[in-house]
Amino acid sequence: MQSSTRKSMLTSTILKDAVIDSFKKLNPITMMKNPVMFVVEVGTFIVLLTVLLPDFMGAKGHVGFNLTVFFVLLITVLFANFAEALAEGRGKAQADSLKQSKQQLSANKRTFSGIKAVPSTELRKGDIVVVSQGEMIPGDGEVIEGLASVDESAITGESAPVIKEAGGDFSSVTGGTRVVSDRIVVQITSDPGESFIDRMISLVEGAQRQKTPNELALNTLLISLTLIFLIVVVTLAPIARYAGVNIEAPVLIALLVCLIPTTIGGLLSAIGIAGMDRVTQFNVIAMSGKAVEAAGDINTMILDKTGTITFGNRMASSFIPVGNEKIETVGYWSAITSVKDETPEGRSVIDLMRAEQYEYDEKLAIDAEFIAFKAETRMSGVDLRDGRQVRKGAVDAVKQWVKAQGGSIPADLDEKGNAIASKGGTPLAVAIGNRIVGLIYLKDTVKPGMRERFEQLRKMGIKTIMCTGDNPLTAATIALEAGVDDFIAESKPEDKIAVIRREQAEGKLVAMTGDGTNDAPALAQADVGLAMNSGTTAAKEAANMVDLDSDPSKIIEVVSIGKQLLMTRGALTTFSIANDVAKYFAIIPAMFTIAIPQMDGLNIMHLGSPSSAILSALIFNAIIIPLLIPLAMRGIAYKPMSAMKLLGKNMTVYGLGGIIAPFIGIKLIDLIVHLWV
Numbered sequence: 001m002q003s004s005t006r007k008s009m010l011t012s013t014i015l016k017d018a019v020i021d022s023f024k025k026l027n028p029i030t031m032m033k034n035p036v037m038f039v040v041e042v043g044t045f046i047v048l049l050t051v052l053l054p055d056f057m058g059a060k061g062h063v064g065f066n067l068t069v070f071f072v073l074l075i076t077v078l079f080a081n082f083a084e085a086l087a088e089g090r091g092k093a094q095a096d097s098l099k100q101s102k103q104q105l106s107a108n109k110r111t112f113s114g115i116k117a118v119p120s121t122e123l124r125k126g127d128i129v130v131v132s133q134g135e136m137i138p139g140d141g142e143v144i145e146g147l148a149s150v151d152e153s154a155i156t157g158e159s160a161p162v163i164k165e166a167g168g169d170f171s172s173v174t175g176g177t178r179v180v181s182d183r184i185v186v187q188i189t190s191d192p193g194e195s196f197i198d199r200m201i202s203l204v205e206g207a208q209r210q211k212t213p214n215e216l217a218l219n220t221l222l223i224s225l226t227l228i229f230l231i232v233v234v235t236l237a238p239i240a241r242y243a244g245v246n247i248e249a250p251v252l253i254a255l256l257v258c259l260i261p262t263t264i265g266g267l268l269s270a271i272g273i274a275g276m277d278r279v280t281q282f283n284v285i286a287m288s289g290k291a292v293e294a295a296g297d298i299n300t301m302i303l304d305k306t307g308t309i310t311f312g313n314r315m316a317s318s319f320i321p322v323g324n325e326k327i328e329t330v331g332y333w334s335a336i337t338s339v340k341d342e343t344p345e346g347r348s349v350i351d352l353m354r355a356e357q358y359e360y361d362e363k364l365a366i367d368a369e370f371i372a373f374k375a376e377t378r379m380s381g382v383d384l385r386d387g388r389q390v391r392k393g394a395v396d397a398v399k400q401w402v403k404a405q406g407g408s409i410p411a412d413l414d415e416k417g418n419a420i421a422s423k424g425g426t427p428l429a430v431a432i433g434n435r436i437v438g439l440i441y442l443k444d445t446v447k448p449g450m451r452e453r454f455e456q457l458r459k460m461g462i463k464t465i466m467c468t469g470d471n472p473l474t475a476a477t478i479a480l481e482a483g484v485d486d487f488i489a490e491s492k493p494e495d496k497i498a499v500i501r502r503e504q505a506e507g508k509l510v511a512m513t514g515d516g517t518n519d520a521p522a523l524a525q526a527d528v529g530l531a532m533n534s535g536t537t538a539a540k541e542a543a544n545m546v547d548l549d550s551d552p553s554k555i556i557e558v559v560s561i562g563k564q565l566l567m568t569r570g571a572l573t574t575f576s577i578a579n580d581v582a583k584y585f586a587i588i589p590a591m592f593t594i595a596i597p598q599m600d601g602l603n604i605m606h607l608g609s610p611s612s613a614i615l616s617a618l619i620f621n622a623i624i625i626p627l628l629i630p631l632a633m634r635g636i637a638y639k640p641m642s643a644m645k646l647l648g649k650n651m652t653v654y655g656l657g658g659i660i661a662p663f664i665g666i667k668l669i670d671l672i673v674h675l676w677v
């Protein structure tokens, strides 16, 4: 369905750059952003001092041991830096490929004295440019004249050109894409440095990446744990000395590093960056990490019927007369209202007329004043030169319009309309003046696999609400067929925002998709608003995500990625803390046995020697970070289930696993290390 052409592979360049960056990130000012690893770095430095100045530090004769501790600690910090650098590197590679599509372009700007060639960097909001076949569109904007097919592959990775035309929801164009046929006049909508590509570049480069509220909360927890252990370890030395046991600084630091949450501290930012990266690879641009996380916490999802749940190419499939009218009459007036109606529905009426070979007076429609379809009126039509008005639209809307003119409603209208609706079709009533002549049967189909996807969402505890401007019967039929939890029929754009506010008032987080200008307020109100790239600039600016493939049903996958991000972070935090608890059993007995050999009975893990026990725990603590990098980057495999079930499962797998893993790991490492120490 979606084209995942943006897939960024782990190339050797990314790996090499990540190694170099791991060293650059040793800069204490950079390290301070990650307090847990900063503590490790300070510890590393102190151990280095004991190696370089053994007398000053009172480290009698353990230089070999201390040197080893120093190296293992340094590697621990480097591993954590590497995890972050690797996650960032994939974004940088993407940013580079985007920058290539942002070269200096020349623009044909329309001025008072005619067309003038200017560099694209000089274009400002409101400027008007002309772009012809073969030329690159010099900046983001709206088509104000003409129609052209545009190759957007530079941005979307999709090679098939898309049609862009003035007016409507397909008028927005992006700078750096190429016009492959015809000519359009574009009004620029962004100032230099604020274009869509600029925003994408800074996003993927992580320049705008701020810590999300969830990350901040977790960070506070990690810092608290680090502080607690720091106090414990610092007070341990005098207590031990009082008991006649002298524990040296490198051993204390090794103990501290084993106890503080280094695993999650080292992987935390990589998990966040990788989560955003997964969304990008899915051809969705998230404006912030917060948006991706919010997607993981969504309780309610609002979906459009037409185009999201159904294919959305609602096609006229037959004309149905009412009262004593003839089928040709229905076709005739349907066509008159549709000649200038560029919506898929309007075009399909003309197609059906052609297929049925019905006659109609095209000139009558061309000379008339066209009344475009509006979601508010749910009608479209023409006002003829002789004063007669012709309309087609939602049955209830047309009924009201006819009644307002003193007309009567044919007895069989509702019955025939309901027959269409109960098959999931959309009936459009057609009226001339105060006389309703019949119905147009618009057919649409539910996309395959929708039922299964809504089933999955239900398992995740997410409520789905289908919003449609269609009548209640059609809505109910499609809702039942697709398997959504709830639906709102005859909804106007402002109803969407009302539903969002209602859900939010109950403390729920809401996601929605949209593409039109009238969706913009709701997109802004929603916690996760996914706009279609084909949509209007207003929609894209209001939303916090943009789908480059313009597939509204992708919101379902975006929510899954968000859930996966939150779960990965939760699981690795559980694993990390459980791990640290287990290391306690390896390192504490060893520490005391160094000073009091009689305490060897505490060595329940039967480790080779006290120094080998300490080094093994420290080495395990270091290598667990790179071992978990793939999991942090890929995200843990995720099956939809309820939050409670999930919590239970994660506690067992990552909590229990986190306790057991170090015992096995440290024992194995000790078998090797003991040969040297």
Ligand SMILES: Nc1ncnc2c1ncn2[C@@H]1O[C@H](COP(=O)(O)OP(=O)(O)OP(=O)(O)O)[C@@H](O)[C@H]1O
Pocket (backbone or CB within 6 Å): 304, 305, 306, 307, 341, 343, 345, 346, 373, 374, 375, 378, 379, 380, 392, 393, 394, 395, 426, 427, 428, 467, 468, 469, 470, 471
């Ligand atoms: N071109 C048109 N001319 C006249 N009436 C139309 C036209 N297109 C749609 N309608 C009527 O207006 C109603 C509302 O259309 P609208 O596009 O706002 O919502 P929808 O497509 O049914 O729902 P959604 O897109 O939110 O799932 C339709 O159900 C139909 O009855």
Ligand SMILES: [K+]
Pocket (backbone or CB within 6 Å): 257, 258, 259, 260, 261, 262, 263, 580, 621
């Ligand atoms: K640790």
Ligand SMILES: [Mg+2]
Pocket (backbone or CB within 6 Å): 306
């Ligand atoms: Mg619609």
